[in-house]
Amino acid sequence: MDGPDRFVSFDRVSKRYGAAVWAVRDLDLTVAKGEFVTFLGPSGSGKTTSLMMLAGFEQPTGGEIRLDGRSLRDVPPYRRDIGMVFQNYALFPHMTVAENIAFPLTVRRQPRAEVEAAVRRALDLVRLGGMAERRPAQLSGGQQQRVALARALVFNPPLVLMDEPLGALDRQLREQMQIEIKHLHERLGLTLIYVTHDQGEALTMSDRVAVFRDGGLQQLAPPLELYERPASSFVAQFVGDSNQFAGRVVRVDDGLCLVELDGGWRVTAAAAGGIAAGARTTLSIRPERVIVSDAGDPPENAGPAVVEELIYHGDHVRAHLATPTGQALFAKVLSGTGHGWLRAGAPVRIGWQARDCRALDPLPDHAGQEQ
């Protein structure tokens, strides 16, 4: 059972604070050796707590965490050999950059010459060659971030954890660091667990993404599957943009289902697991998969709509639409493709392919019948 596929495993892990607060609940999750897994979820969903339990700073209330087949229950944090990058970097302000990076080596009592060589290599790795004698306070945010990275990597830990490492950086720097971290992962063959609440970051960087919600795992899947085949309406809503409609399943049939949206419009959709005839459902469709046309009907799920508002986004135009049956939705239309007829107030035909649209568990406010 243990093997490279289960390098890190969470086995029904829970963490409770007091009687009422479940920070993490029955978490089952595995990470393979060399994999880049991102924990994605809104603030307070238990990502940091899961990471802290793995690093050894919190004890699970229940369940078992294993690293390389070995239970971590009685292993103190300083013997876990896990590199960690903290959200606020946690650099040591009274030490120079070089001393910060040398720290994990000096506590391991490595010979001085080796330490110096390793520090130099680590500094080059994160392209901070000239900064060795500076203090953290004399560095920019991005440079501090790189020092934290170098310090977590310099002792060659087999597993590296990063808790929202780029949260404090501006967008441009963040995108640059995302690429650098991804390259480091590829180059060093690290196993990396990365925490973020930014879905774009999760999609672009990871081999697999674990979506957290209220202390539980919603879905663990590669980015493409997460985006194309979300397992729940929460995931569909949290990862990327989506239009969501309430409705009832009329009939399920070989992975497809017929759904009657509130208001009476009947559409065909791909059925997620657990969808049964007669149940309430939330239908999710990505805005760029909504087809808008002036005359001809789209091939599937066609229906009338009115353009309420157009918002220009440069590369695309966002069209807010309303259907006679009461659905409000928006579509992304690539700009510059000659949609001269697309004007506010114009009647249009809309539709989408059945496989682009998924019937999922009902969102809380979609659970009841309309009215």
Added chain:
Amino acid sequence: MAAGTVRAPAGRSRFRLRLGAWLLILPLFLFAAGTFVIPIGLMLVRSVQDPDFAAAFPRTAVALAAWDGRDLPPDATARTFLAELQAARGGDRISPAATRLNADLAGFRSLLLRTARNARAVGEDGLGTLAAIDARWAEPGLWAAMRRAAGPLTDYFLLAAIDLQRTDDGSIAAMPETRAVFVDVFIRTLWIGFVVTAFCLVLGYPVAYLIANAPARWANLLLVVVLIPFWTSVLVRTTAWVVLLQRDGLVNGLLRWSGIVEQPLALIYNRTGVLVAMVHVLLPLMILPLYSVMKGIGPSPMRAAMSLGARPLEAFARVYLPQTRAGIAAGALLVYISAIGYYVTPELVGGGGDQMISYFIAFYTNRTLNWGLAAALSLILLLATGLLYLAYARIEVRPEAGK
């Protein structure tokens, strides 16, 4: 350029702004000057002023200042002195002058007052007349003491405050051992301050750590517990220790009841009592700056250090402790400076050998009215405090520079 034309008014309004700022702090400035700087300055000036003798014997003082100090003064000086003695008799200036002389030379007070009673004007041989009233007037030392008191400025008090004196020939020498007390008292004061600071640090550091890392509602409760004694009068706190530590107080009762000791321990009216009470009184001054520094550190540096492989003790010593250095320095400075100025607590719970310098300042200010000596002792205490502060500023103002 349009920008150029708005420059001048901007400059003027900036000046007006700055003037406004000065006016705003003017009340504070006046308050500090009126209640603090000026009174303390006036008090400290007394450590080098010696007006008492010259006030009663102005012409004698001038004549003595002109005298070379060898052997006996010229007879004219003695005659002037006799005349002024007569004039001063019954007045209220002679007593302070007598007190001042007595501080230098024991027995001078009664000699001067008796001589004044028997003084009469003479045409010649003033020295002989004085010697007839009391044989001691023939001793050069007596006149040398008067010359030292002639003022208006003197180093007498400052020298006395560090157990030095001027000999009759004007050179500086050590006080005779029986009268040398202040150097010992200063050393004792600095030592007690050091011990109290060390205890406060050792006891306060873990408490501050606990409060800084406790969950919010516990932290608030603990802070209040620390602050309550801080808000209580020093007198009340100190008396509470008397109740606890006295011969048949709570602590001794408990120790004897549990059979740990048979005879009650002497816990008060000695050095133990002073240390216990002072540490308790000053502990909040250590805890609060430490707490505020630790609050800003949070758990992540320790966690980072441990994730990088440091055992808790090494993580603490190499990562946490150095980051609290500013808090340690501030707390230690506050405690130490407060401790060396302490007066009430040692007086209430200490023995005769535990009194600190402030006790003597109060003693000379209130009991013997020797304000010159009180001022000199205060000045030295203030200098010690100032030096400490300078040392602190050198270490702490540039925490990023150097290691």
